[in-house]
Amino acid sequence: MAVVYMRKLEEEPETYDSKFTALTKGVNVEVQNWILNRINNSEFILEIGCGTGVLASKMAQKGNEVIAIDKNFQMINYAMKNYPSDLTGGKLLYQKGSFKDLPTPAGSQDVIVSKFLLSELRPLEQQIFLRNVWRMLKPNGRLIIAAEFVPTGFWKLTFKIKRWWYKKKLKSLRIKSTYLVKWFFKYLEPIGFKINTQIKWKHGSIQAIELQKVTDNRTIEPGYYRPKAKRFKGFRAQLRIYRCIFTGQVDRVPIEPGIYQSGNPNENSPIIVTANYEFTYIKVMRDLKGLDAWVLCVDSNGINVWCAARGNDFGNIQLLEAIEATDIKNITQRKTLLLPQLSAGGVAVPQLPKNSEKFPFRVRYGPVWSKDIRRFLDENPIQKPERMKLAKFTLYHRTRAGLTHISFLFRKLFILPLITLALLFSIFLWFNKLWWIGELSLWIIAANFFVVLLFPISEFTRRFIFKGIFFGIINMILIGGLSYLIHNNLFYVLWQLCFYFWITFFSTMSFSGYSMATSPREIQEEYPIFSLTNKILMILSIISLTLGFLFLT
């Protein structure tokens, strides 16, 4: 289903309903009728995310007192214009508002309705949504939600393809896409809901669910959801690490945001805040070595701390959201959050609410690397020693970054041309020349390997174009030497030199994002010259490679 595309339709309230119906192939009308059937009369109803107000007015026409909110002012405006003229018995009030700050008093509503809102919410926001709704409902009150879910089995595949297609479309329109409702059902019981009825359309990709508020142990406050402990040791965790190293740059690898435990923390244990990238989580947990601590993973969208901080995925918003959605305020007496030092590029401490109930914490920036957390907690230095605060691009980090970079280059650029070449060779029945493609791939890897290994000697300049030329020359000698050893054919190697140079020049430039000390200004200023040089080198390389291949192999 293509609910993801509703982000585009929302821009024009006049056509929203008809276009959304077309998008869901009429299912949203069925959803609406199903919800209306579940509604009695003379009840207090709150609709969250009312859109153009069609459902809200129909519910009011059934004789209910309806308050309908939406955060989109245009939508509210449009809904008001179509205010039903034949309200007998019912009441209808439109308001601008959001689930974060519901306008009704606690325990006042019989039914709360929300359709196609869940996929707009991040996982922790979904929990905040459920908790806020729980508070507003009367005992045994009902929450009726309709949303897009990921179907199971074969239909998951078609769902993913459709979603991918619409996401591409949204990307070209530069609109942020919606979130997948991934872990939603897990939240229900801990927060205090049970499922009454559930109905599925389109193989389960659209579902409507009626939930009932449960008030057994919790009389005033809803419960909290906490993700299950996640393994960070052993073979499978190691495989996850490799998965992150090789593909984590392109596909995000998020774990559930929330509170995790290291060791057996109690009310005197420290709170360590980190990102919800699986690699980050595994590293931090391993480095804590069973130290008793609470680990709070904020929802950084499956991105590592540094990149997330720079990209608005790990900032004050995410930190406050994690504190609101979890019970971190209540589980420990220690009111200090230990944040990763590199999150300082996103978090702004002076802008956090001070001494408020929402944020009763003090913030401290810990060490750069998680391996120093234990020592930092032991020594509690007023000023961190250099080794705890400087980001050095060591051989270990370079190797890991190099692996990620190579897999990135192949996936984004080289794999398609190489496969096409291999297919062409097969068509021409040149099976005995397939090795040539393997050789090209090997040189791409080798070029990157030498850059990674020798990177520190290029520190005489900060300009990546110069670094690229420098390594290009080095690699012409190194790879040229290797190639000569294999082929024992000087002419052939000379014909390939241009390719060695280009691939190194390009890889060095592309590696800029992995080296830690690059500034956007420098790269942006270098880009035009790089782009031109790169194009010329690429064309020359392709020509010389082809000639070399045709006449010398």
Added chain:
Amino acid sequence: MTETNLESFNFTEFVKDVLIFIDKQVCNGCGLCAEVCPFGLPQPHDSGKYEISRPELCTECSACKRNCPTQAIILNERKGCGCLWNARGVAKKAKKGILNENSCGCGPVSENTSNNSCCG
């Protein structure tokens, strides 16, 4: 700086040329900038205030500026991250006349960017 100088002093022009700078009048010497900078650029000065030692090494990550309790740090920040693919996106968009947005979504961005990322 004398009074007459102050009148002709153009702040915007001054900031354009400077990459990063700690205003000594405002700095209270708390040292938080030195704690968050991953390259150790802010260094304590004899006066008890901090100074950026080698501004040319700054990567404009804004950590010090964001967290400075007295807002003493002036940073001429370029949006984006120091990455070729980001620079490519910026150059492409500049051609189309769209400024200050990142293609990969890993720099500071406006609200409407897609959430495809190149940063794991």
